[in-house]
Amino acid sequence: MSGLALQNVVKEFGAFKAVNDVDLTVPHGTFVCMLGPSGCGKTTLLRMIAGLDLPTSGAIRLDGEDITRVPTHKRNLGMVFQSLALFPHLTVGENIAYSLRIRGAPKEDQKKRVEELLSMIHLSGYADRPVSKLSGGQRQRVAIARALAISPKLFLLDEPLSALDAKLREAMQVELRQLQQKLGITTIVVTHDQREAMTMADTVVVMSGGEIRQAASPIEIYRRPADSFVADFIGQTNLIEVESDTRNHVTVLGQPVPGLQLPPGAAKATISIRPEDVHLTAPGAGALTGTVTFVRDLGGTIETFVEAGDRQIVAVSTPRERPEVSVGQQVGIALTPDVCVVLRK
Numbered sequence: 176m177s178g179l180a181l182q183n184v185v186k187e188f189g190a191f192k193a194v195n196d197v198d199l200t201v202p203h204g205t206f207v208c209m210l211g212p213s214g215c216g217k218t219t220l221l222r223m224i225a226g227l228d229l230p231t232s233g234a235i236r237l238d239g240e241d242i243t244r245v246p247t248h249k250r251n252l253g254m255v256f257q258s259l260a261l262f263p264h265l266t267v268g269e270n271i272a273y274s275l276r277i278r279g280a281p282k283e284d285q286k287k288r289v290e291e292l293l294s295m296i297h298l299s300g301y302a303d304r305p306v307s308k309l310s311g312g313q314r315q316r317v318a319i320a321r322a323l324a325i326s327p328k329l330f331l332l333d334e335p336l337s338a339l340d341a342k343l344r345e346a347m348q349v350e351l352r353q354l355q356q357k358l359g360i361t362t363i364v365v366t367h368d369q370r371e372a373m374t375m376a377d378t379v380v381v382m383s384g385g386e387i388r389q390a391a392s393p394i395e396i397y398r399r400p401a402d403s404f405v406a407d408f409i410g411q412t413n414l415i416e417v418e419s420d421t422r423n424h425v426t427v428l429g430q431p432v433p434g435l436q437l438p439p440g441a442a443k444a445t446i447s448i449r450p451e452d453v454h455l456t457a458p459g460a461g462a463l464t465g466t467v468t469f470v471r472d473l474g475g476t477i478e479t480f481v482e483a484g485d486r487q488i489v490a491v492s493t494p495r496e497r498p499e500v501s502v503g504q505q506v507g508i509a510l511t512p513d514v515c516v517v518l519r520k
């Protein structure tokens with residue numbers, strides 16, 4: 176297969192398993208974001224792909240070749256890490272050409288490639304500037320261009336945008352994705368920022384405790400989370416316990432939810448329903464009835480917090496479809512079966 180494949184990859188530090196039996200296929204030319212809370216093993220996994228750490232067991236293949244024990248410099252990788260490590264005493268052009276010079280590429284080829292990359296990162300004409308005179312975003316682009324100079328097979332980035340302020344960071348996410356699409360390079364980014372992952376990735380890999388909980392497209396992860404960890408970690412959601420009787424009729428707090436089905440034999444389950452899928456109705460008309468406890472008008476959206484039984488449910492709507500509700504009011508909550516996701520334990 177063309178691309179990257181991880182097979183049963185394990186990394187132990189003493190008795191601690193930082194990465195536990197990870198299988199992952201990254202087809203050639205795709206963009207993968209590894210996402211998860213601090214300490215979930217994302218960087219450790221990336222370091223093994225980069226050859227900076229050796230797996231305790233398992234195999235890593237690139238375009239069919241077993242590279243598990245191949246040293247980093249022979250893997251044909253481009254890498255950008257959080258600390259960009261640009262050479263401060265060199266110019267932009269010298270930084271970008273660095274790996275080409277080390278490999279003995281002719282001067283003319285180096286110059287041509289630098290110009291090509293500078294145009295790609297929208298910094299044409301900057302070749303002779305010292306990197307110390309660049310802004311944060313410009314430095315970021317130079318680090319990306321430097322990593323891409325050798326036309327690597329695999330592009331690896333660890334929290335590459337985390338030092339930038341929020342606005343610049345969002346702009347760079349779009350730029351990075353556009354650049355990757357233009358070059359068609361297989362790319363893996365580690366991030367703890369879900370918006371960043373959703374913006375850039377073909378596949379989001381959600382990790383927790385050294386394991387992959389789900390690997391799927393951003394929309395699939397959002398709409399069809401595999402388990403309650405993923406549902407809760409990605410975006411905002413309402414997790415609600417439901418019960419099923421012997422005829423598989425599902426109830427929430429004793430109220431029937433027609434059309435919702437649990438897996439055969441399951442008497443209880445948790446469902447996830449996104450706030451934008453929660454519809455407020457007249458009291459008694461929905462599956463649940465509750466009291467509005469807080470309304471947050473964010474301009475583009477309005478969030479309504481409703482207390483129903485012992486749970487809080489959040490509904491999000493746009494101002495146009497704004498329900499006329501105020502704190503203390505009784506409302507009904509409709510749970511539409513086709514947007515309720517029954518979660519794996």
Ligand SMILES: Nc1ncnc2c1ncn2[C@@H]1O[C@H](COP(=O)(O)OP(=O)(O)OP(=O)(O)O)[C@@H](O)[C@H]1O
Nearest residue numbers: 188191193211212213214215216217218219220367
């Ligand atoms: N060299 C090491 N020796 C011992 N334990 C380590 C080592 N490197 C990582 N770990 C542990 O392995 C776990 C996973 O670390 P890793 O850096 O991969 O997490 P991460 O998901 O990238 O977290 P973060 O987002 O905070 O960078 C952590 O509990 C960490 O303490």
